[in-house]
Amino acid sequence: MQTTVGQLAALIEGAVEGDGSIAIRGISSIEDAQDGDITFAESDKLLETAARSRASAVIAPAGSSFQGTTRKPLIRVKNPRFAFAQALRIFAPEPKVYQGIHPSAIIGQNSRFGHNASVHALAFVGDNVTLGDNCVIYPFVYLGDNVAVGDNCVIYPHAVLHDNTEIGSSVVIHSGSVLGTDGFGYMFIENRHYKIPQIGRVIIEDDVEIGANVTIDKARTGSTRIGAGTKIDNMVHIGHNVTVGKNCVIVAQVGVSGSVEIGDGVILAGQVGVKDHVTIGDGTIVAARTGVIGDLPPQSFVSGMYGRPHGNEMRAQAVYGTLPEMQKHIKKLETRLAALEKDAVEKDTEA
């Protein structure tokens, strides 16, 4: 696509500084910028870097008159990062979507599709499935029986939604993710692991995005539930009977054990692990690679192997790094102490 600085400024509600007629053909970060690209700078310092880049225009912070060495046209906005994201949306190619139901797709009985449904080649749709309006089902998607999907959902190749999974509206599920597989539940009885049947399901609320190769297990009874607006990165595992609140962020390779309850607005950074049956309060931040082994009150900020308050963990880690010196130090103190003791004994003996 091609536009101009002025047209783009209108779309992202910014003010042009310089020549609004300059053509813009692409969008990129400062480091990748080519001639014809627009980029963005969140600070005067970055604006100076952008000025020296090959970009043709820069989205810059309002409330500053700094221009640095640039003669490039600027679009002044309140939040350059957000304006850049909006501009990205404008430049994002409209994904080409199959119109209708491809003849090679397998469609079960009693399935009902909303307006404008796209079910692409080699997709599998079970019985009694409902799809809302404007849903896009990519090749190799598996929708089990009684799956219900809301409006405006996109389900990418190889995603698997097992029987009875329920998906809200505006949900995106990326490739290879598996929703509604059996929870991991056994009892050791008479020298073998007896499987505890898992007869619940998975519910995904509106506006959730689920990355690639994620697994979300169905509940033993009842539901495993992901709250509205929550975003889940690649290769996250969510165990059975977990409840995740609204607007949470769960970064790649996190593992959440069974029956965990996670509040609203919680951030679990990459590779975190959460013990089963733990409750995590609203607004809590769990730093990357942390092990959460007990309940966390709202607004906690924890890190480390054993999920300590972040400040404590940082202080303990700092000392940890000096443990060999501390050990030597203690040895020296003991030597000095022993010398004093010997001295005292000798004096006593003298006396």
Next chain:
Amino acid sequence: MQTTVGQLAALIEGAVEGDGSIAIRGISSIEDAQDGDITFAESDKLLETAARSRASAVIAPAGSSFQGTTRKPLIRVKNPRFAFAQALRIFAPEPKVYQGIHPSAIIGQNSRFGHNASVHALAFVGDNVTLGDNCVIYPFVYLGDNVAVGDNCVIYPHAVLHDNTEIGSSVVIHSGSVLGTDGFGYMFIENRHYKIPQIGRVIIEDDVEIGANVTIDKARTGSTRIGAGTKIDNMVHIGHNVTVGKNCVIVAQVGVSGSVEIGDGVILAGQVGVKDHVTIGDGTIVAARTGVIGDLPPQSFVSGMYGRPHGNEMRAQAVYGTLPEMQKHIKKLETRLAALEKDAVEKDTEA
């Protein structure tokens, strides 16, 4: 389905206390219980909670006459949790399974299927594949050449069994798991990583269950083997030439490096990592997120970044949390020691 307390008691071998004619239409945990559900309580305390729930009946421990405030009918059993699992099995909907070989499935040459085989739409079966009796192959399953599957196996959508993989009877493989991919073996020769060909295979013994998006690599030569009765959770990685014993439990996101030998009845909790060529003795428990970096004798219980005996790790961790205070404490001791030393020198000087 609908049953009565009395009928259910007969099936799970329990004794009815109260009105056995009460209708039961569902089953659930105490917290989710609805009118018409049966739930379970493992203790008198939980029975009191169950009494206040909306459940219509409760599976309760035998050997207690405690009834709390409940007027609900009880089914007294020796092991309420096990009886609940049995009742779940009764209530679990019989999964609807495709009868026969779907015309859209691709079936290779010389493949032989047992009685009652179900090969659903868009499944791929290579050449010389054998399936035992009562096997269910879901859509998008890939069975490579010479794959052998025993009786009563279920292979869920998108599972991949590469050439020569051998599966016992009563094995369940969940969606997206990949068995028999190349082990990760290279040699750095003349400035590049030369691939060591992997010509072995994967053997899964009877009664194994493998979760979703698991990967099990084939051996360089010989076999990677998962022992009978072992249960593997989602997103576990098992490297080449690993041997896992019988009745092990391997929880989600565990990684087992190549040539590891794991005994019988071993539990690897979530996100554990095991170094290559390590031997883990029978009955060992490895706590969640532990790094196993050396051999473990039978009946070990280890935890922490470096797989220490659990008690040691817990004690070390407890002190770790107090390291900043310890550091201050040592500084104070030094100050006091210096004061004594100064004092001693002064006295010597006086003397």
Next chain:
Amino acid sequence: MQTTVGQLAALIEGAVEGDGSIAIRGISSIEDAQDGDITFAESDKLLETAARSRASAVIAPAGSSFQGTTRKPLIRVKNPRFAFAQALRIFAPEPKVYQGIHPSAIIGQNSRFGHNASVHALAFVGDNVTLGDNCVIYPFVYLGDNVAVGDNCVIYPHAVLHDNTEIGSSVVIHSGSVLGTDGFGYMFIENRHYKIPQIGRVIIEDDVEIGANVTIDKARTGSTRIGAGTKIDNMVHIGHNVTVGKNCVIVAQVGVSGSVEIGDGVILAGQVGVKDHVTIGDGTIVAARTGVIGDLPPQSFVSGMYGRPHGNEMRAQAVYGTLPEMQKHIKKLETRLAALEKDAVEKDTEA
């Protein structure tokens, strides 16, 4: 296949010691060796073990005349491990590959395939896809629009290459891997996570191998790039805008956050996590399970929760294990110090 010690020696450029006419029908490690197998030994000690095995011949180190108790024929070579790898390649069964384009594959418009293309059953190829010569596309592979694949590539079942992904020559992608899914980028604006569109792509250079169930996200703008000769194990996650250099080794379950830059010849061992925007210098080794939280200069060797220099981490860990004793020791020192202090006060009082 069947060969003789002499024929094999010629192929792997070794010198026969003993009877070169002995038949060889298979190849294996010492522990699995059967009659008719050739195995290898890297040292005189292992040669002694091999001598007692059931193998019919042994690849042994040149420059030693040690034969131990063996009467088996030997093939003397400079590097027995490499010669064994070469021999494995000779014994590896030629994978049977579908010839041509299977009629059940779905092929988009304007797609161009090189000589000898194999596109197997139920594969999906989008529009404007190019495949080089001798490429093998297995069942259930998804190639999005504008995907470009070089010569001699193998793409295993269920791999997903999203739109615009570019693959060099001699690349292998194992089952279930997903390339080019959206990077994980959101802004929290007006109480919801606003998605930052991801309009870049993934570029895989020549001679890269990617394991099973890996995810590599496309860039926000520009490219996520994996350098030539790099080998990636199963279940690795590579975030958006990451650059991985040449000839790196990334072991199973590693997670690399967005915008990380990794130099050439870097080794990330299993379950490592790398923070976003970190730079890792050439030749760096990151030990298993390490958290990398800051830039690392070339040739670093780091380990532990917080990515310390490996020697420091090992020394700190050693002391960590003795923390409970250290704590007791400090308590004793304090008791002795207090006794001295009391003594001193008493003496002062006496004086």
